[in-house]
Amino acid sequence: MYRAFVCLTAEHTAWALPLAMLVCWLSCHTALRLLEQARAESGGRSAGWLVGAAFSAGAGIWSTHFIAMLGYDPGLGVSYDPAITLASLAVGVISALAALTLLRGARGTGGGVAAGLLLGLGIAVMHATGMQGVRVPGTFAWDPVLAAAAVATGCALACGSLLALSRAETGRGLILSATLLSVGIAALHVLAMAAVRVVPDPRADLAADSLPRAALAAGIAAVTLAVLACSALALVADRLRRMNRVLSEQRTALIAGEERMRALTDALPQMVWVAPDDGHAVYANRRFQAFFGAGSSSRTQRIDAHHPDERAPNAAAWRQAQEERRTFEAETRWRDPSGAYRWHRIVIVPVPHADGTVEWIGTAHDIDDIVRAREALRVSGERLALALDAGSDGLWDCDLATGEAWTSDRLWHLLGYAPGELPAHARTWRALIHPDDRERAVATLVAHLAGATPMFECEHRLRRKDGAWGWFLTRAKVVGRDAEGRATRFVGTHIDISVRKEAEGRIAHMAAHDALTDLPNRTLFRERLRRRLHEVVRDGGSCAILCLDLDRFKEVNDGLGHLAGDALLQAVARRLSAELPAGDTAARLGGDEFAVLVVSVAHPDEARARAQTLLRAVGRPVRIGDQSVEVGASIGIAVAPADGADEETLLRRADLALYKAKAEGRNTVRAFEPAMDAALAERRRLExxxxxxxxxxxxxxxxxxxxxxxxxxxxxxxxxxxxxxxxxxxxxxxxxxxxxxxxxxxxxxxxxxxxxxxxxxxxxxxxxxxxxxxxxxxxxxxxxxxxxxxxxxxxxxxxxxxxxxxxxxxxxxxxxxxxxxxxxxxxxxxxxxxxxxxxxxxxxxxxxxxxxxxxxxDRSFVSQLGERPSAAEIVRAVLGLGRSLRIGVVAEGVETDGQRRFLADEGCEEMQGYLFxxxxxxxxxxxxxxxxxxxxxxxxxxxxxxxx
Ligand SMILES: Nc1nc2c(ncn2[C@@H]2O[C@@H]3COP(=O)(O)O[C@H]4[C@@H](O)[C@H](n5cnc6c(=O)[nH]c(N)nc65)O[C@@H]4COP(=O)(O)O[C@H]3[C@H]2O)c(=O)[nH]1
Structure with missing residues (x-):
């Protein structure tokens, strides 16, 4: 490695390797880009791009080597054999072509490694060939280890470069790949140059046809320019390719969008069309085509489809909208293919374009059913309003969650309020209801809300605005419940039943009272008696009834007339009522019959005393008109429980006592005695x-x-x-x-x-x-x-x-x-x-x-003839009367001859009696x-x- 370091730092000038690296990187990057292009294309175009890539790579490798060689100064004079130098360029290009061809076909790891190895070896061969063309005054001695390291490093980095390319074909992958390949080429060059040592040999002479360094530099420049041209070409091609891809994607997206849009508009319930200003539809969905017929439709066609009544106003409104470039909206009737007019809602929206033109997107929705339903609703609403106004019921609809209610105006009118004067709320109803009716009404309501009754029905009083209580019948029903079954909506009516209630009250009073005297009648009297007897049986104590009959009523009635009779009865009723303490009841049972219920008597004598008081009261003279009338009364008494514990028995026994009292004469009081029952039983049997x-x-x-x-x-x-x-x-x-x-x-x-x-x-x-x-x-x-x-x-x-x-x-x-x-x-x-x-x-x-x-x-007079002088006088007077009136007279009960003689002497012509x-x-x-x-x-x- 030291040798390589020395080679790099001492035997190469400082600018040579960076420049070589730059050229190498550019050419590798260009080659790889062109390879991409070759991959994207096919056939001859692909092969062309592949050759370009191979040239770029091979020339790059070659240029790298020779730019570095230009900076290589082994301390001896260096020149180059032109043929071998050119041959080394060819080696570089061919090996690059072979490697890239392999890489284009096989993208996997195996292909990358194989191409990398091929390229690495090609670089090594190109380097070796190039070194063969270098002429120095000596010979090259090769260090086999460094030479092997150079080949191995070059191959490894070339493999890494092509693998990186096949793994990630993005821009970054390309840069990484180009960088690895450049480093590999440079490393191979540096190591290979370190492996070589010049052994000076004075015999070695530089050939006359050797290429001087300046010529090599010109060659390298030419190759570099070619590489740069390739690079530019690759860049342009890449840009074009990208643009193509984007355009193709956009086109695909556009087509997909259009298909989506068409599917969407076809699926819409409306008709949809698009028309420029001239009105000729350039797009129409399926529904539109079904309505107007396939093919495009002109605006005239669309306007003609309007109902004649609406055609002109709609056309005018459209022109206005078109001029002002604003949305046109209308509800109108369009003639469908069957010739029938159906209501449509038309909306036409302007879409202005950058070039100043406007396109109009129109939709027409069939709302015929809605319009008809709306019309029907309006009519029924009007009818309902009419009915509500004309009807006597007050309607309401209450939301039970809030207590808020809708109420008809009629309801407030019934209560004397103006609509809106009081809140339409459930609490208003609670506030207006009569306190005595509230508990019952609320209990009924609670039962209904709980589902216990199918209908809420309650008669109750509500306070009117003037403070008076009015009777109302509330009928209502729960019409909505939530998921838990709780009532949520409650609708009903208030019906003013005051008149009915008043009439009922009057009828009830009339049913229970005597019309003439306004005293309780027999029914009410019996009812009160029954109740009191029930208490007596349950709680103890005693009560009495007094049955009273006027003694001379018939005479007054017959003699003075019915009006006088009525006045007498009314006077008697007033006196009876006046004499009674609170709690006791005086009743008229019919005719001149009255009855009194004394609710509490400590002793039968108390009842008797009470009867005497009443007798005195009734017996006082009564002023009728200008006459003073005196009638007496007879009273029969029965005391409970001694004389009976049920009203039937008690009344019957008081009646029996009255019967007895009457039989005994006027102004008499009789209390019931058991013997009277026997007499009555006898009478019953006889009947x-x-x-x-x-x-x-x-x-x-x-x-x-x-x-x-x-x-x-x-x-x-x-x-x-x-x-x-x-x-x-x-x-x-x-x-x-x-x-x-x-x-x-x-x-x-x-x-x-x-x-x-x-x-x-x-x-x-x-x-x-x-x-x-x-x-x-x-x-x-x-x-x-x-x-x-x-x-x-x-x-x-x-x-x-x-x-x-x-x-x-x-x-x-x-x-x-x-x-x-x-x-x-x-x-x-x-x-x-x-x-x-x-x-x-x-x-x-x-x-x-x-x-x-x-x-x-009468025989009572005849029988007393001879016994009572007055009898003879009466008989005589009657006979005289008969004579004066010219009426025949017959004497009854003639038993004796003396009677017969007297009568005959007095002029009685006819007789009847036991004598005859x-x-x-x-x-x-x-x-x-x-x-x-x-x-x-x-x-x-x-x-x-x-x-x-
Ligand atoms: N002591 C005595 N009595 C004599 C003598 N002559 C006739 N009588 C009785 O005097 C009654 C005469 O009938 P009256 O005055 O019409 O009185 C009748 C009449 O008012 C009524 N009565 C009888 N039959 C009928 C009837 O068919 N219809 C109706 N409405 N009343 C009837 O009953 C009453 C009593 O009828 P009677 O018992 O049949 O009694 C009869 C008759 O039997 C006599 O010399 N001495």
Whole structure:
């Protein structure tokens, strides 16, 4: 190594090796670049580049050697053999060509190593050849070790260089490779030069044709220039190659981009086109072509596709946009290939280019469905707004997460607020709700939000702006829940139900109160009684009910008229209410019946005392108009729990006590006693029996003769009903007629009697009249005359043979109607008799109002003739009345001959009584009438016998 160091520093001038290295590096770099080019090309072009590379490498190696040799000064004169020197250049180029050719074909490690070895050896051969051409005055002595080291180093670095090239073909790899190769060439040169020593030999003479150093320098310069030219060529070629590659990549990218763009625009739901200013589309996507037809489309075509209504305005708007180079937007109808117009949204955007031209990118999106849906939405929105405005409901839609709500204006109007005056929020609802309704409403709401009910429905009060409470029905529903099932959206309506509630309240009040007196009615009274009895049973204590009935109400009502009757009832109601402490209830049960619930009585006597107080209050005179009316009352008392613990029993027992009180006279108080129940039970039994009797054949008629004693003639019979009871025997009418009156059974019973009597009379051999009693209840039937006529027709009895007996009460109950019915009966030819004259009201007015055919003097007067002088006076007066009014008079209950004589003396023509005959079954009448036929005017013995 020392030798090499000496060679480098002492035998070479300082500039030689750096210059040689520079030239070497340039040529190696150029060669490797040209190799790249050769690799990139093919065929002859590749071979050309390869030759260039080989030349560059070989010439570089050669130049390196000889530039170094120019600086080599072994201390002797040096010249060069031109032929050998040129041959060494050829060796360098050929070995480089061989190595690079191998390298071009094989890029792997093996190829790199083989090419490196080839190149290293080539450099060594070139060096050796070159040294052969060096002429010095002596001979060269070679150090074999250094020579071998030179070859090995050169080969190794050449291999390293080409391997580096094959591993990394970047710019840096190229520099590394060129550097390694340069170093290898230089190292081989230096070591090889160190291996050689000049042994001076005076015999050795420099040849005359030797190349002087200046010629060599010129040769080297030429070769170097050639290398530099190659280098420049390589650089230009490399640049071109790079540019080519970039251009090719750009073209590929451009094509790919265009394909992508086309695919993209084809995939779009819109039509897309690009047109320059002249409007002729240079690009159109598939959708556009499908709409307008394949091929390009002119602007005129596109404008023609507009709906006629929109064509002109759209064209004008487009021209404006085009002039101002701004985006054109329109929603318009375009005619599709089928000829139908569909809504499209058109947007045309200007894209200005650097050359001042503008390209227009247009898109058209089919929004027909959207426009139609929007239109439908608008219409339905308008309808909804109309409905909301016209409807009576207030609507809201609440977001439960925030409490914020949407509300219809109507809702605020219902509450008296202007829309927006209060926040549309759930807390507003909570603030306005009535405190009494809040708990119930919130509980209902919580249940609904939890999913327990399908619908939220609640009637509650809300405070209006004026402070009044209005009733509202809220109906709502959860319409949205989150993933955990929590309610998120709640929609509903408020319906103003104040009017309904008020009406309901009124109806409820009316249903529970008496319209005339405004006292609780029977239903409410029973309800309160039931509640109080429940408490009594549960908690102990005692209560009482007082049933009250006015004593002379009927007289006032009939005598003074219904208005007076109503005023009386109202006055009684006021007095009852005034007498009651809070908690007690006075009720009107109907007619003149009242009841009082005394909620707490310590002792039955307390109830009795209370009843007496009420009696006194009711008994005070009542001022009606200009009249002072006095009515008394009867009161029946029942006390709970002693007399019963259920309202049914208690009311029934108080009623029984009242019944008793009334029976005992006016202004009487009676408390219930157990014996009253037995009487009621008896009455019930009798009623049931009577019903059965009506259905069966237990009722029969007996007939009592009516006679004219003066001429001894039989003039007719009074039909009197009898009940042949299976166990009680023959029951007299007084025992069941009042019951029949009370229960209404008198109607079928009366009809039975009338039919039976007419049928019987029609069978009689003599045209005698038959008298039938008609009860007041029967007179309440407006169609009584028609019913009577039907029976007469059915039984074929002449109307003038029927005499109807009525008591005065029939007329007094409802005079106008009674008189109308009587007149119609009379018009049929039926005779009317006033029964029991003298016992009732017996007003002259009644007799004058209706022309009766007969007056029947009650038997109570007849029976007292001879006992009470007043009786004779009354009978006389009645007979006088009959005469003056020209009405016949018949005396009932004539039992004695004395009575008969008195009556006859006083001018009574007709008589009826046991003296002439008792009521007889129909079968016995024939005998009476048979005896009548030969009658001469006196009451026959036969009749008497029959009567007995
Ligand atoms: N002590 C005595 N009594 C005599 C004498 N002559 C007749 N009587 C009885 O006096 C009653 C006369 O009938 P009235 O005044 O219409 O009174 C009748 C009548 O108001 C009613 N009544 C009877 N049958 C009917 C009927 O078919 N319909 C209706 N609505 N009432 C009837 O029952 C009442 C009682 O009828 P009766 O018990 O049949 O009693 C009959 C008769 O039996 C006599 O000389 N001495």
């Amino acid at each position: 049931a029996d009577l019903r059965r009797a009506l259905a069966g054949d237990e009722l029969v008629l007996h007939y009592q003769p009516q006679v004219r004693p003066a001429c001894g003639r039989l003039v007719g019979f009074e039909a009197l009903v009898r009940w042949r009871h299976p166990s009680r025997g023959l029951v007299p009418p007084n025992a069941f007629i009042p019951l029949a009156e009370e229960t209404g059974l008198i109607l079928p019973l009366g009809e039975f009697v009338l039919r039976e009597a007419c049928r019987e009379a029609a069978r009689w051999t003599l045209p005698l009249k038959v008298a039938v009693n008609l009860s007041p209840r029967q007179f309440q039937q407006a169609d009584l005359p028609e019913r009577v006529l039907a029976i007469l027709t059915e039984t074929d009895l002449s109307p003038d043979r029927l005499e109807i007996e009525i008591t005065e009460t029939v007329i007094i109950n409802d005079m106008a109607r009674a008189l109308s019915v009587l007149r119609r009966l009379k018009a049929l030819g039926i005779r009317i008799a006033m029964d029991d004259f003298g016992t009732g009201y017996s007003s002259l007015a009644t007799l004058q109002a209706f022309p009766f055919d007969k007056i029947k003097i 005959g008792k009521p007889q079954p129909a079968e016995r009448l024939a005998a009476m009438m048979d005896g009548e036929r030969p009658a001469t005017g006196a009451v026959t013995e036969g009749l008497r016998a029959a009567a007995s």
